[in-house]
Amino acid sequence: MKLFVLLVSFTHTLPLLAMSVSFQGSPQSRRGLPIPIHKRGTLNAHGSVSPHFLQTNIQQSVDKFRDGFSAYERNTGERHPLDWLPEPDLQEKRDMGSIPLAPADQQLWYGSISVGTPAKKFLVDFDTGSSDLFLPGPRCEETCSGHAAYDPSESYSASNTGRTFFLKFGDGSTATVEGYTDVVSIAGLSAKGQVVGVASEYSTGFSISKFTPDGLLGLGFQSVSKYNATPFFINLISQGIVSNPVFGVRLANEGSELFLGGTNGELYQGDFTYTPVTKEGYWQVTLDGIMLDGREVVSVTQAIIDTGSTLILGPAEVVEAIYGRIPGAIPSLDPNGIKSGLYTVPCNFDMTIALQFGKRAFPITPSIFNLGPVHGQPNRCYGGMASQSKIARFWILGDTFLQNVYTAFDFGRKSVGFASLVEPS
Incomplete structure (x- = not known):
C-alpha cells in the first residue's frame, strides 16, 4: 500500500492567507x-432521524466550547475572543471543568487505544474540539457497567498527579475526576506521562447501550485542556514518536480513519x-x-x-x-x-x-x-x-x-x- 504524508517543519510559518500546497x-x-475509526448511525429504529438526538448534539457542542473557553481563560489568563458567555461559577480557584461526553443516540467517531503497563484496551471518541483524555475509573460501578474501567493500581507505569478535577455532565449530574499519568498508545504509538482523567461516576445517560465508547480523547491544543495538560498527540510530537506533527482524518459511513504522523x-x-x-x-x-x-x-x-x-x-x-x-x-x-x-x-x-x-x-x-x-x-x-x-x-x-x-x-x-x-x- 502506497501512502503519502505531509512533510512539515516546526519552524515554518504560513502567511495569513490560505494557500494551496501540493504534497503529491x-x-x-x-x-x-492509520487507525480505523467507527461511528454510530443517526437513524433510529423507525428509520427516521430523532430531533432529540440532533438537539442534544447541538447542546453538547455548545457546552463543550463554553467549558473550553473557561479552561482557556484559566490556563492563559485571557478571555478567548470567541467566548460569548462568562461563567462565574466555573472560576473557582480549584481545578475544575466539564468534559461533555455524548448522551443517548449520539453520533461518535471512536476507535481503540491502550493505557497502562500492562496495556489495557479502551474505546474512545476522537474529538478535535477538546484536548483531554477521560476514562471511567474502578469506583465507577453502577453507572459505568459494561464499559472498560481504567484502574491505575493495575498499571505499574501509572502515577497520581495529586490533582482533582470536577466533571459536570449534560444532565446536571457531577463526578470527581482524579488525575493520573500513564503510558497511552494508539496503534503502537506510545506517549509516556500522558495525563488521564479517572472518573468515579458516569451519568445514567452513558449506559453501554447508549454510549459505545468508554471515554474521550481530545486532539486540540493545551490551552483548552481542562487539566492544563499536554494533549496526547502533542506528547507524541515532543517525545519524537511521530516524525510529522500532522494527523489526518477521513470521516465516512465506511472506511473512516484517523492517521497519526501524516496523511x-x-x-x-x-x-x-x-x-x-x-x-x-x-x-x-x-x-x-x-x-x-x-x-x-x-x-x-x-x-x-x-x-x-x-x-x-x-x-x-x-x-x-x-x-x-x-x-x-x-x-x-x-x-x-x-x-x-x-x-x-x-x-x-x-x-x-x-x-x-x-x-x-x-x-x-x-x-x-x-x-x-x-x-x-x-x-x-x-x-x-x-x-x-x-x-x-x-x-x-x-x-x-x-x-x-x-x-x-x-x-x-x-x-x-x-x-x-x-x-x-
Missing part, C-alpha cells in the same frame, strides 16, 4: 499509522488548501464564505473544525437566511412550538452548499447534507445545518462538512488543510 510524491513517514494519500487527491489557525486552543480558522448554488450567503467569519459535532452550527439569523433561500425549507419546532434551531427540507433537496477557504470552494454533497427523514413524514428530511442562540461570533463545522473532505490537522504549521476525496471506484 512526499515520502511516507516511517511512523505514520493517507490513498484517501485524497490533488492539492491541500491550508488555512492558518487564527487562535490556538481549538482548530479555529477563517471561513472565507458559504455559498448556495454558487452565490455567497455568508462572508468572512471564524469557524472551529470539530469532529465531535454532527452538524454545521451557526448564528440563528444567518442560518435562517440561508434556509430562506432553499425552496420548501421550514423551521422545526420543539414540543412547545418554539423554533428549535433545526430545519427540514424536501428529501429530494439537490442544491449545492459549499464552504470556501481561500479561493477554493468545498461542496457538501446533498445526500450528506440530508440527514434523513422526519418521523411520519417520508418526504421531509432534516438539513445538516442548524443554529443555536448562543453562537453569534463563529461557526462550528462538524460531520456534515467533514464527510466531504480529507482534513489534515497540522501542529507544525498551526493550520488546517482540506483536500478532495478520492472518488469511489
Whole structure:
C-alpha cells in the first residue's frame, strides 16, 4: 500500500492567507499509522432521524466550547475572543471543568487505544474540539457497567498527579475526576506521562447501550485542556514518536480513519488548501464564505473544525437566511412550538452548499447534507445545518462538512488543510 504524508517543519510559518500546497510524491513517514475509526448511525429504529438526538448534539457542542473557553481563560489568563458567555461559577480557584461526553443516540467517531503497563484496551471518541483524555475509573460501578474501567493500581507505569478535577455532565449530574499519568498508545504509538482523567461516576445517560465508547480523547491544543495538560498527540510530537506533527482524518459511513504522523494519500487527491489557525486552543480558522448554488450567503467569519459535532452550527439569523433561500425549507419546532434551531427540507433537496477557504470552494454533497427523514413524514428530511442562540461570533463545522473532505490537522504549521476525496471506484 502506497501512502503519502505531509512533510512539515516546526519552524515554518504560513502567511495569513490560505494557500494551496501540493504534497503529491512526499515520502511516507516511517511512523505514520492509520487507525480505523467507527461511528454510530443517526437513524433510529423507525428509520427516521430523532430531533432529540440532533438537539442534544447541538447542546453538547455548545457546552463543550463554553467549558473550553473557561479552561482557556484559566490556563492563559485571557478571555478567548470567541467566548460569548462568562461563567462565574466555573472560576473557582480549584481545578475544575466539564468534559461533555455524548448522551443517548449520539453520533461518535471512536476507535481503540491502550493505557497502562500492562496495556489495557479502551474505546474512545476522537474529538478535535477538546484536548483531554477521560476514562471511567474502578469506583465507577453502577453507572459505568459494561464499559472498560481504567484502574491505575493495575498499571505499574501509572502515577497520581495529586490533582482533582470536577466533571459536570449534560444532565446536571457531577463526578470527581482524579488525575493520573500513564503510558497511552494508539496503534503502537506510545506517549509516556500522558495525563488521564479517572472518573468515579458516569451519568445514567452513558449506559453501554447508549454510549459505545468508554471515554474521550481530545486532539486540540493545551490551552483548552481542562487539566492544563499536554494533549496526547502533542506528547507524541515532543517525545519524537511521530516524525510529522500532522494527523489526518477521513470521516465516512465506511472506511473512516484517523492517521497519526501524516496523511493517507490513498484517501485524497490533488492539492491541500491550508488555512492558518487564527487562535490556538481549538482548530479555529477563517471561513472565507458559504455559498448556495454558487452565490455567497455568508462572508468572512471564524469557524472551529470539530469532529465531535454532527452538524454545521451557526448564528440563528444567518442560518435562517440561508434556509430562506432553499425552496420548501421550514423551521422545526420543539414540543412547545418554539423554533428549535433545526430545519427540514424536501428529501429530494439537490442544491449545492459549499464552504470556501481561500479561493477554493468545498461542496457538501446533498445526500450528506440530508440527514434523513422526519418521523411520519417520508418526504421531509432534516438539513445538516442548524443554529443555536448562543453562537453569534463563529461557526462550528462538524460531520456534515467533514464527510466531504480529507482534513489534515497540522501542529507544525498551526493550520488546517482540506483536500478532495478520492472518488469511489
